[in-house]
Amino acid sequence: MKTLALRIDDIGASSKQFEVYSKKFKGLGNIFFFKYLPWFRAWGPYREMTASEWDKVFDILQEFKAKLTVAVTACWVEKDCTLTPFHEKFEDQAKALKKALKAGLIEIANHGLTHCVVGQHLPGLILSNRKFHREFWPWLPEKLHFQHVEQSQKILQDYFDTSIKTFVPPGNVFADTTIEAAKKFGIEIINCQTQNNSKNGIRILSNEKIKAFHDRELVLEGVNWLRKLLSEQPNTKYCFVKDI
Numbered sequence: 001m002k003t004l005a006l007r008i009d010d011i012g013a014s015s016k017q018f019e020v021y022s023k024k025f026k027g028l029g030n031i032f033f034f035k036y037l038p039w040f041r042a043w044g045p046y047r048e049m050t051a052s053e054w055d056k057v058f059d060i061l062q063e064f065k066a067k068l069t070v071a072v073t074a075c076w077v078e079k080d081c082t083l084t085p086f087h088e089k090f091e092d093q094a095k096a097l098k099k100a101l102k103a104g105l106i107e108i109a110n111h112g113l114t115h116c117v118v119g120q121h122l123p124g125l126i127l128s129n130r131k132f133h134r135e136f137w138p139w140l141p142e143k144l145h146f147q148h149v150e151q152s153q154k155i156l157q158d159y160f161d162t163s164i165k166t167f168v169p170p171g172n173v174f175a176d177t178t179i180e181a182a183k184k185f186g187i188e189i190i191n192c193q194t195q196n197n198s199k200n201g202i203r204i205l206s207n208e209k210i211k212a213f214h215d216r217e218l219v220l221e222g223v224n225w226l227r228k229l230l231s232e233q234p235n236t237k238y239c240f241v242k243d244i
């Protein structure tokens with residue numbers, strides 16, 4: 001029997017709207033409107049999952065006796081750079097998640113405050129904006145790392161009425177300062193594509209025992225994508241990322 005944690009990323013992240021770039025023609029597909037055409041498009045835009053899609057996800061989890069760690073970005077970044085907390089921007093989805101949390105079906109993980117460098121998040125006319133859809137670059141001010149971890153923890157913990165232990169840095173990017181900030185604001189595990197490690201009392205957890213995916217798969221291919229994934233995992237016991 002193998003143990004596996006399932007993790008879904010980018011819930012409430014505005015990067016799905018604004019991270020628009022193209023890999024076609026060595027990046028030339030980024031020029032002007034080409035990157036918005038389906039064949040050129042490498043990531044966004046796509047929509048947020050609906051509350052009824054979440055309900056179907058919870059049914060599937062129960063069907064397979066599975067659990068899911070849901071990595072939520074605490075705020076949606078609007079075009080004008082203002083931040084709207086997840087539970088205000090996506091009220092129904094937030095309620096559905098809160099119910100599933102109380103039922104023990106999901107863990108809420110922190111996937112940043114903004115997922116992006118605010119102010120640099122809109123699609124550029126010519127170049128890819130992919131780089132700016134990561135939040136915790138080492139070259140950003142130390143203060144920003146602390147502020148973003150503190151605010152995101154506060155928003156998510158207050159709304160979901162739970163203590164959040166798992167932090168999933170957007171795009172696998174984080175710095176030593178991010179670890180210090182994580183430690184200060186109650187995080188115990190940083191989980192991303194990395195090597196298993198421990199630093200400053202924080203556990204850095206690789207994806208070795210984790211199947212990580214995005215809401216993008218469920219939005220573009222339908223919620224049954226998850227059923228298919230689970231039916232392809234024989235003899236599996238599921239746990240949350242925080243319990244690995």
Ligand SMILES: [Zn+2]
Pocket residue numbers: 009010013111115170171
């Ligand atoms: Zn992400």
